[in-house]
Amino acid sequence: MSNSSRDKIRVRFAPSPTGKVHIGNIRTAIFNYLFARNAGGEFIIRVEDTDLERSTQDAIDKLFECMEWLGLDYDGELFYQSKHAEKHIAAAEELISKKRAYRPKQKVAGEKVPVLFRIPWDTDNNPLVQVVGDVEIVVHSEEEITISSSGISYAQVSKKRKPIPTAAALAGFHHLKIVDADENILFDLDDKIEAILENNESFSVTGAAKFAFERREVFFEDIIKGRLAKPLDTMKDLVIVRSDGSPVFHLANVIDDATQEVTHIIRGDDHVENTYRHLFIFQALEKEAPQYGHMPMIVNHQGKPLSKRDGDAFVGDFRDKGFLASALFNYLAFLGWSPGDEREKMSKNELIEAFSIERVLSSPAKFDGAKLANINGHYIAELATANFAEKIANFAKETERVEFTNWAESNSDQFCKVAELMQMRTKMLSDIDSWGYFYNSTIKYNEKDLKKTIKPELIPLLENLKAKLTNLASFADMEIDKALRETETESDLPEGRLNRPFRVVITGSGSGADLVTSAAIIGKDKVIARLENICKGA
RNA sequence: GUCCCCAUCGUCUAGAGGCCUAGGACACCAGGUUUUCAUCCUGGUAACAGGGGUUCGAAUCCCCUUGGGGAUGCCA
Numbered sequence: 001m002s003n004s005s006r007d008k009i010r011v012r013f014a015p016s017p018t019g020k021v022h023i024g025n026i027r028t029a030i031f032n033y034l035f036a037r038n039a040g041g042e043f044i045i046r047v048e049d050t051d052l053e054r055s056t057q058d059a060i061d062k063l064f065e066c067m068e069w070l071g072l073d074y075d076g077e078l079f080y081q082s083k084h085a086e087k088h089i090a091a092a093e094e095l096i097s098k099k100r101a102y103r104p105k106q107k108v109a110g111e112k113v114p115v116l117f118r119i120p121w122d123t124d125n126n127p128l129v130q131v132v133g134d135v136e137i138v139v140h141s142e143e144e145i146t147i148s149s150s151g152i153s154y155a156q157v158s159k160k161r162k163p164i165p166t167a168a169a170l171a172g173f174h175h176l177k178i179v180d181a182d183e184n185i186l187f188d189l190d191d192k193i194e195a196i197l198e199n200n201e202s203f204s205v206t207g208a209a210k211f212a213f214e215r216r217e218v219f220f221e222d223i224i225k226g227r228l229a230k231p232l233d234t235m236k237d238l239v240i241v242r243s244d245g246s247p248v249f250h251l252a253n254v255i256d257d258a259t260q261e262v263t264h265i266i267r268g269d270d271h272v273e274n275t276y277r278h279l280f281i282f283q284a285l286e287k288e289a290p291q292y293g294h295m296p297m298i299v300n301h302q303g304k305p306l307s308k309r310d311g312d313a314f315v316g317d318f319r320d321k322g323f324l325a326s327a328l329f330n331y332l333a334f335l336g337w338s339p340g341d342e343r344e345k346m347s348k349n350e351l352i353e354a355f356s357i358e359r360v361l362s363s364p365a366k367f368d369g370a371k372l373a374n375i376n377g378h379y380i381a382e383l384a385t386a387n388f389a390e391k392i393a394n395f396a397k398e399t400e401r402v403e404f405t406n407w408a409e410s411n412s413d414q415f416c417k418v419a420e421l422m423q424m425r426t427k428m429l430s431d432i433d434s435w436g437y438f439y440n441s442t443i444k445y446n447e448k449d450l451k452k453t454i455k456p457e458l459i460p461l462l463e464n465l466k467a468k469l470t471n472l473a474s475f476a477d478m479e480i481d482k483a484l485r486e487t488e489t490e491s492d493l494p495e496g497r498l499n500r501p502f503r504v505v506i507t508g509s510g511s512g513a514d515l516v517t518s519a520a521i522i523g524k525d526k527v528i529a530r531l532e533n534i535c536k537g538a
Numbered sequence: 539g540u541c542c543c544c545a546u547c548g549u550c551u552a553g554a555g556g557c558c559u560a561g562g563a564c565a566c567c568a569g570g571u572u573u574u575c576a577u578c579c580u581g582g583u584a585a586c587a588g589g590g591g592u593u594c595g596a597a598u599c600c601c602c603u604u605g606g607g608g609a610u611g612c613c614a
């Protein structure tokens with residue numbers, strides 16, 4: 001398979017549509033995407049919907065919505081794993097005929113049995129396997145040991161001397177000698193291996209004290225983590241076809257990766273242990289295995305993997321909360337990776353340009369919403385004003401903020417002014433929820449600010465201000481400012497003293513955007529009405 | 539239990555044996571700019587998990603300990 005079709009890098013994103021797309025999954029997609037695009041390779045999608053019971057069309061739709069939102073464009077035709085089940089089953093049959101897989105004996109006649117892949121016994125010249133050395137492990141002497149072609153079952157000894165049932169594939173126990181407490185050899189695997197493998201015989205041993213054998217390990221070079229290895233005596237034969245005839249993930253995954261000629265697999269850390277098995281399956285099928293890279297997971301503030309419990313771990317939720325796709329993309333790319341210089345804010349194209357798999361870290365990263373919000377603020381700040389206005393208008397519409405949408409559409413002049421005024425201080429699109437004072441006839445007062453700021457002795461001044469504002473011919477920034485200053489002067493107040501009270505009166509809160517501009521945008525009628533309301537109520 | 543992986547400020551990270559008195563960013567604190575608010579600017583607090591080696595020299599290499607995570611499904 002070393003033809004030209006393999007010269008081109010091809011990676012895949014292989015989500016299983018059993019729920020909403022998780023932030024961790026989409027980060028994996030982003031890294032794959034960046035890797036492929038950086039190398040001028042292909043980024044393809046495979047929908048792993050073999051678990052028909054839990055897969056839903058809705059989840060698939062949401063997935064593509066999120067990918068489009070983030071700008072994760074993919075190559076080629078969509079590949080639905082469920083449509084290739086025949087190929088998977090055929091591969092299983094091929095493995096059986098090659099004696100690389102088997103069906104276990106039925107316990108009762110007519111019982112449906114699965115197909116197991118055999119961890120290969122003959123590993124003498126296997127490039128995947130290396131000899132580690134001779135080892136001994138202690139076994140619990142009261143438990144019976146059984147040895148058959150499907151593996152060895154025995155019991156390890158816990159600290160409290162209790163038996164811990166353990167099963168392992170035969171392959172891990174070359175030159176196994178089972179001995180009792182007096183070092184008498186109870187069983188020598190070298191003598192029996194042919195009978196076990198060829199004639200399917202099985203043996204049992206009692207009263208054993210320990211195993212002595214040559215440990216071998218399966219290993220591979222991970223493009224992120226370096227050399228990774230696992231002792232064969234800790235591996236078990238694995239189910240590749242269920243008793244009901246459906247193919248299992250391990251089989252389907254390998255077959256599809258071979259079919260789609262995937263060259264590199266970048267996936268979560270949690271798949272490391274699967275990789276050893278997948279490598280064996282590729283080998284048994286005589287297919288070229290891809291390169292693997294395992295990236296660290298993202299964890300929450302407690303250091304636990306992000307889960308559904310964290311609530312905000314769904315990609316769509318980030319959009320609904322008012323994050324920009326570009327900001328999320330940027331932030332996620334920097335979780336477990338950095339360009340090595342001091343850049344922090346990078347566009348998709350800059351990320352593609354700078355990405356290198358070697359710079360991916362292998363330690364897990366905590367998700368920090370505050371930093372995301374900060375980045376988001378920067379992205380919002382640099383939007384052209386018109387673009388910002390359009391974004392929030394769309395956001396309001398998509399998230400069904402009806403009042404806001406009605407206002408924005410019927411008062412587009414005012415809306416544009418507000419957008420221009422508020423852009424610099426907007427961290428998330430959902431901040432528009434606090435813009436109500438610009439257009440609502442009644443406003444909510446922050447009780448604390450109100451109490452602290454509006455003292456009874458200020459009421460006459462506000463009355464005075466109201467009178468001045470009422471007489472204003474043009475309700476413009478400068479005029480409002482002048483009225484404010486005059487009111488202060490007439491009462492011997494220092495300049496600016498009335499700013500905060502006035503702000504609380506017209507916006508309901510002690511902090512906000514530029515005061516007189518805000519007042520001008522809110523408009524004469526509403527400002528006067530709010531002044532009146534406060535003066536009356538006090 | 540067993541196997542595997544990981545370990546630098548609170549967080550994301552820079553760091554490839556001497557450029558490290560450990561750099562940047564977020565967060566936090568203080569000051570300045572702003573007649574108000576925010577932005578912004580300046581400054582500050584803050585880390586190599588612990589212990590052994592190797593070396594003239596260790597955040598960096600090795601070992602152990604500790605802590606965290608993952609795997610151990612007829613889920614993916």
